[in-house]
Amino acid sequence: MEYLMVIDILGVISFAISGVLSSMKKKMDPFGIFIIAFVASVGGGTLRDILIGFPVAWMRDLTYMYVIMGTSVFAIIFRKKLVYLRKSLFLFDTVGIGLYTVLGIEKGLSADFPPIICIAIGTMTACFGGVIRDILCNEIPLLFRTKEIYATACILGGITYFLLMQFPLSDGVIFTISGAVVIFTRSLAVYFDIRLPSVYFDVDN
Amino acid sequence: MEYLMVIDILGVISFAISGVLSSMKKKMDPFGIFIIAFVASVGGGTLRDILIGFPVAWMRDLTYMYVIMGTSVFAIIFRKKLVYLRKSLFLFDTVGIGLYTVLGIEKGLSADFPPIICIAIGTMTACFGGVIRDILCNEIPLLFRTKEIYATACILGGITYFLLMQFPLSDGVIFTISGAVVIFTRSLAVYFDIRLPSVYFDVDN
Amino acid sequence: MEYLMVIDILGVISFAISGVLSSMKKKMDPFGIFIIAFVASVGGGTLRDILIGFPVAWMRDLTYMYVIMGTSVFAIIFRKKLVYLRKSLFLFDTVGIGLYTVLGIEKGLSADFPPIICIAIGTMTACFGGVIRDILCNEIPLLFRTKEIYATACILGGITYFLLMQFPLSDGVIFTISGAVVIFTRSLAVYFDIRLPSVYFDVDN
Numbered sequence: 001m002e003y004l005m006v007i008d009i010l011g012v013i014s015f016a017i018s019g020v021l022s023s024m025k026k027k028m029d030p031f032g033i034f035i036i037a038f039v040a041s042v043g044g045g046t047l048r049d050i051l052i053g054f055p056v057a058w059m060r061d062l063t064y065m066y067v068i069m070g071t072s073v074f075a076i077i078f079r080k081k082l083v084y085l086r087k088s089l090f091l092f093d094t095v096g097i098g099l100y101t102v103l104g105i106e107k108g109l110s111a112d113f114p115p116i117i118c119i120a121i122g123t124m125t126a127c128f129g130g131v132i133r134d135i136l137c138n139e140i141p142l143l144f145r146t147k148e149i150y151a152t153a154c155i156l157g158g159i160t161y162f163l164l165m166q167f168p169l170s171d172g173v174i175f176t177i178s179g180a181v182v183i184f185t186r187s188l189a190v191y192f193d194i195r196l197p198s199v200y201f202d203v204d205n
Numbered sequence: 206m207e208y209l210m211v212i213d214i215l216g217v218i219s220f221a222i223s224g225v226l227s228s229m230k231k232k233m234d235p236f237g238i239f240i241i242a243f244v245a246s247v248g249g250g251t252l253r254d255i256l257i258g259f260p261v262a263w264m265r266d267l268t269y270m271y272v273i274m275g276t277s278v279f280a281i282i283f284r285k286k287l288v289y290l291r292k293s294l295f296l297f298d299t300v301g302i303g304l305y306t307v308l309g310i311e312k313g314l315s316a317d318f319p320p321i322i323c324i325a326i327g328t329m330t331a332c333f334g335g336v337i338r339d340i341l342c343n344e345i346p347l348l349f350r351t352k353e354i355y356a357t358a359c360i361l362g363g364i365t366y367f368l369l370m371q372f373p374l375s376d377g378v379i380f381t382i383s384g385a386v387v388i389f390t391r392s393l394a395v396y397f398d399i400r401l402p403s404v405y406f407d408v409d410n
Numbered sequence: 411m412e413y414l415m416v417i418d419i420l421g422v423i424s425f426a427i428s429g430v431l432s433s434m435k436k437k438m439d440p441f442g443i444f445i446i447a448f449v450a451s452v453g454g455g456t457l458r459d460i461l462i463g464f465p466v467a468w469m470r471d472l473t474y475m476y477v478i479m480g481t482s483v484f485a486i487i488f489r490k491k492l493v494y495l496r497k498s499l500f501l502f503d504t505v506g507i508g509l510y511t512v513l514g515i516e517k518g519l520s521a522d523f524p525p526i527i528c529i530a531i532g533t534m535t536a537c538f539g540g541v542i543r544d545i546l547c548n549e550i551p552l553l554f555r556t557k558e559i560y561a562t563a564c565i566l567g568g569i570t571y572f573l574l575m576q577f578p579l580s581d582g583v584i585f586t587i588s589g590a591v592v593i594f595t596r597s598l599a600v601y602f603d604i605r606l607p608s609v610y611f612d613v614d615n
Contacts (some may be wrong), residue, residue: 030605030606033563035533046461050255050460050461051261052264056461058527080529106441116267117263117267117270120243120270121264123240151237151240152236196235256466256469258465319472325475326446356441356445357439357442360441401440401441
């Protein structure tokens with residue numbers, strides 16, 4: 001389970017940076033920035049742990065708190081560099097959902113849930129941190145602005161995970177490919193403005 | 206406890222259809238529609254199970270997931286028929302809160318909570334799925350648009366439940382009448398535009 | 411642990427009055443007012459208990475329900491007196507976050523969490539009831555309108571708590587001073603319009 005901790009911390013860092021960037025846009029002070037970074041980072045994992053019935057990870061292990069504090073200070077100091085990365089909020093948010101999708105699936109598997117439930121856990125927990133971040137920053141959540149491709153990317157990554165499990169691959173290979181599927185699906189969909197056909201035309205009540 | 210499962214599934218179907226109708230209005234793709242249907246269906250029950258301390262029902266029993274998938278596909282295919290039912294979103298939402306109110310009360314009783322707490326559980330869980338559905342569809346929740354009569358109907362249904370328990374009636378009769386009280390209270394209140402008197406006139410700060 | 415119950419009830423009363431005042435502004439009926447008062451009062455404690463893994467307090471002890479009912483009736487009857495207290499919503503909300511911050515810390519300590527986690531629990535649970543109240547009343551939450559000083563006051567009160575624990579003071583003295591720090595920090599900050607410097611100037615993407 002060592003590498004799960006590594007993915008978790010990488011996800012925490014990604015969402016912490018996305019939280020710092022969102023809150024700086026809103027001209028918050030350092031405390032406010034830290035609070036948004038904290039909630040964005042641990043929101044998804046908290047929902048996941050409560051749903052599964054695990055103890056909430058960040059409450060039992062101070063690593064999360066220190067990583068979020070360190071990341072916030074780092075992101076505030078190097079904010080000029082971060083904004084040179086165009087669409088950097090998009091980047092860190094996307095990496096975050098990729099990592100959290102896979103992590104949610106692996107935590108679900110460790111609690112013996114069936115694949116379809118693991119994918120649901122992964123998708124919900126990947127999306128929840130970002131939704132909370134956007135609500136606290138008083139923005140329309142990314143999830144609603146680009147609805148289909150956000151959660152759909154998580155579901156596709158989850159399906160990839162369980163397809164790959166049919167082959168004799170190491171855990172590291174499976175989670176790397178599955179996480180990459182989430183990240184590339186969302187990135188390509190946004191880049192080429194790809195959307196699935198919507199279903200609505202004859203609803204007019 | 207067999208019939209509790211039946212009520213639960215009926216509630217899941219009602220809220221799933223309400224979720225499909227809400228999300229089709231927003232021109233979502235099939236994945237988005239399924240996600241809204243899923244969250245609307247299991248949101249209330251998830252809150253209820255977490256509050257009571259039960260394992261979350263849909264995570265332990267795949268029936269929920271399959272029913273929501275099946276209902277979503279059915280509702281998408283037969284959407285033309287559904288919209289012929291005028292106010293069909295209202296209809297399915299109302300049936301859903303009626304069923305979930307009674308179900309929440311019965312789950313509360315099975316965990317030995319006192320009547321007043323059971324009514325609170327029933328009301329909160331009946332309302333929560335719809336609130337989440339509306340927030341995810343970026344609409345002002347029904348709960349706020351017709352505030353009083355939505356939750357008030359659940360509370361009246363709950364009071365009916367415990368009044369009927371004083372009489373030698375079968376469980377099936379009690380839950381049918383109580384659920385019907387929720388559904389008819391809300392329907393009549395909306396139809397005749399009945400509201401309780403509001404309390405506000407001398408607050409002007 | 412007797413005095414914890416007293417603080418909890420005082421916090422419940424403060425948030426119940428804040429809920430009654432918020433909902434009367436929205437011209438709700440008596441049922442609606444009670445529901446908002448209830449959710450504002452128990453929202454923070456419910457989140458705290460679920461995070462810590464305690465049974466949810468108001469579901470096991472009817473005192474909460476009766477206190478909220480009594481407070482709501484009292485606040486509705488004496489609403490004319492309450493509104494003579496200018497900024498009375500601000501007052502009760504601020505007393506509420508002061509009490510809930512300290513209570514969250516003490517509950518966290520009783521479950522053996524480290525200080526930094528206890529402060530996070532106290533801050534989150536102090537803020538959550540008010541956020542839920544404002545969302546249900548369809549207002550921009552106070553937390554976002556005066557972002558920095560709301561949660562920041564809770565964090566400062568929490569830091570005060572653990573600093574005072576280094577000295578040979580009674581529990582009562584520690585929680586009184588720490589709660590007062592929250593209340594005075596927020597009151598003074600609003601009165602003198604003090605804000606921490608914001609971090610944003612070179613973010614323009």
